[in-house]
Amino acid sequence: MPTPRPDVLNFLATRRSRPAKTLGLPVPDRAALIPMLEMAARSPDHGKLEPWRFVVLERAALLRLAQSVPRCSGAKGHDGEAIAKAQKQFTDAHLAVAVIEVQRPSPKIPAIEQTYSTGAVCLALLNAALASGWGANWLSGWPSHDRGFTEGSLDLAPNERIAGFIHIGTETTAPPERPRPDIAAITTWVAE
Template structure:
């Protein structure tokens, strides 16, 4: 018989991300963030490659990244609403952890499995933050895929990419409920 953990299952069945625009200071200190990063680093990692790393974006870096996001959006000739959106997560952010996918050469572990591992790290960090009582949200957006922004703003090497930006702070409003998938519509049972 399995040894159930009803509290953990209840948390997973009821968890909800907090909209990043509703997160405010205080954010976790470096000391408070350490166990969240440790929890995220325990994600599935076939071959023990550790195909990811963390870049912690503290409040002092947010204005610089907001300016860079705007400059890149203007260079790409985006419309004003997209420019505002590019800035917003950094203008409003108090702390974010960029989970960086770092592909490692491997004859045994395909690149896609390394990408899945980086995604698992994002979700584990999000859930660790929520379980610790913080508000958190996993964002990406155009800036996450803009090489100039990533290399200039976050110091990424050419072989690295952003898997997600996990914003963490104090929630200021209750998160909205949203529709959930219809399990019957997305589940197929194979018995033989």
């Protein structure tokens, strides 16, 4: 018979991301952040390829990224409001971890499984931060998919891309609960 973990089940049943714009100071220091990164790195990883890595972005780095948004090639396709919104993700932040997908050549592990593993790392880091008492949010946005931005601002290699920015800080406002999926509507049971 399984042994339930009510504390963990309650956390999963009630977890809620905190909007990045509501996260303030203080933020976790390196000693507090390293255990969260270690927890995230325990994510499923078929083939033990470690198809991901972390880039910890502190305040000065985030402000530098904000300044580079209007200069990236993708900015040409966006109006001033979209550019300002993309910059705000960085100017409002005090700490974010960029989770970088690193596609590794493998005859056995398809690229899509490496992508799924990286997504699992993002969620695990988000949950580790929330479970540690911090507010946290997983964001991406169009700059994270712009090669000029990712290569020019974060020095990503051609086989790398940003899976998300996990913003971590002190919650300043509790977010309201939001509607959740209707499980009956999205679940199919197959018995035979």
